[in-house]
Amino acid sequence: MARFKEKIEARRLRLGGESIRVVAKKLNVSPASVSEWCRDIKLSDEQIRALEERTRDPFYGKRQVYLEKVKKIKNKKILELFNQGKEEIGKLTRRELFLTGTALYWAEGFKKDSQAGFANSDYKMIRIFLEWLKVCFSYDIDDLSFRVTVNVSHKNRIGDIQKKWAELLAIPEGIFQKPFFQNVVWKKVYENSDDYLGVLRVKVRKSTDFLRKIHGFIEGLSQTS
Numbered sequence: 001m002a003r004f005k006e007k008i009e010a011r012r013l014r015l016g017g018e019s020i021r022v023v024a025k026k027l028n029v030s031p032a033s034v035s036e037w038c039r040d041i042k043l044s045d046e047q048i049r050a051l052e053e054r055t056r057d058p059f060y061g062k063r064q065v066y067l068e069k070v071k072k073i074k075n076k077k078i079l080e081l082f083n084q085g086k087e088e089i090g091k092l093t094r095r096e097l098f099l100t101g102t103a104l105y106w107a108e109g110f111k112k113d114s115q116a117g118f119a120n121s122d123y124k125m126i127r128i129f130l131e132w133l134k135v136c137f138s139y140d141i142d143d144l145s146f147r148v149t150v151n152v153s154h155k156n157r158i159g160d161i162q163k164k165w166a167e168l169l170a171i172p173e174g175i176f177q178k179p180f181f182q183n184v185v186w187k188k189v190y191e192n193s194d195d196y197l198g199v200l201r202v203k204v205r206k207s208t209d210f211l212r213k214i215h216g217f218i219e220g221l222s223q224t225s
Contacts, residue, residue: 139204
């Protein structure tokens with residue numbers, strides 16, 4: 001009678017396809033007791049195949065522990081490699097910044113415009129572009145114009161969006177020109193939509209000659225290989 005509840009639970013688990021050993025471990029009873037309680041229960045062919053697969057699986061019963069261990073090792077390695085990469089870059093010299101900015105402009109800068117400019121949704125790229133202009137060519141904030149482009153569905157957030165750009169780039173909030181709104185309404189609803197900041201366009205005023213020179217930088221860079 002003392003084992004009546006365990007017997008009922010053992011039969012339920014066995015009917016569900018659990019092995020005698022697993023049932024015994026879950027209920028803290030002996031495998032012999034479980035075998036006696038469940039001796040009339042016949043498993044289906046599918047349940048038998050599943051048990052056979054588990055028997056061949058060296059990680060069965062410890063799979064979660066194993067997966068968590070693997071994940072921990074993986075995350076540690078990722079962090080170590082990240083820190084190694086960051087350390088290897090170090091602080092850029094002026095020459096290195098010049099080349100980095102030129103390559104970045106080659107990829108993302110305005111090339112068919114009448115003024116030098118750069119557009120991106122990644123504030124870190126914008127920040128490098130601003131540093132490139134300042135350190136390598138002595139352009140300051142007054143030489144630049146800033147304009148945010150966002151989807152019209154975020155029109156009500158434009159004040160917060162411009163404020164966030166200003167914070168990320170350490171520039172005055174009132175420096176932005178009139179924003180541009182894309183009129184195609186998104187049908188899909190995105191998660192974390194409040195994190196959307198659109199695209200920031202930065203132009204260098206009166207920079208026609210500077211843009212022509214940038215074309216030369218890019219051509220020179222393309223011939224280094």
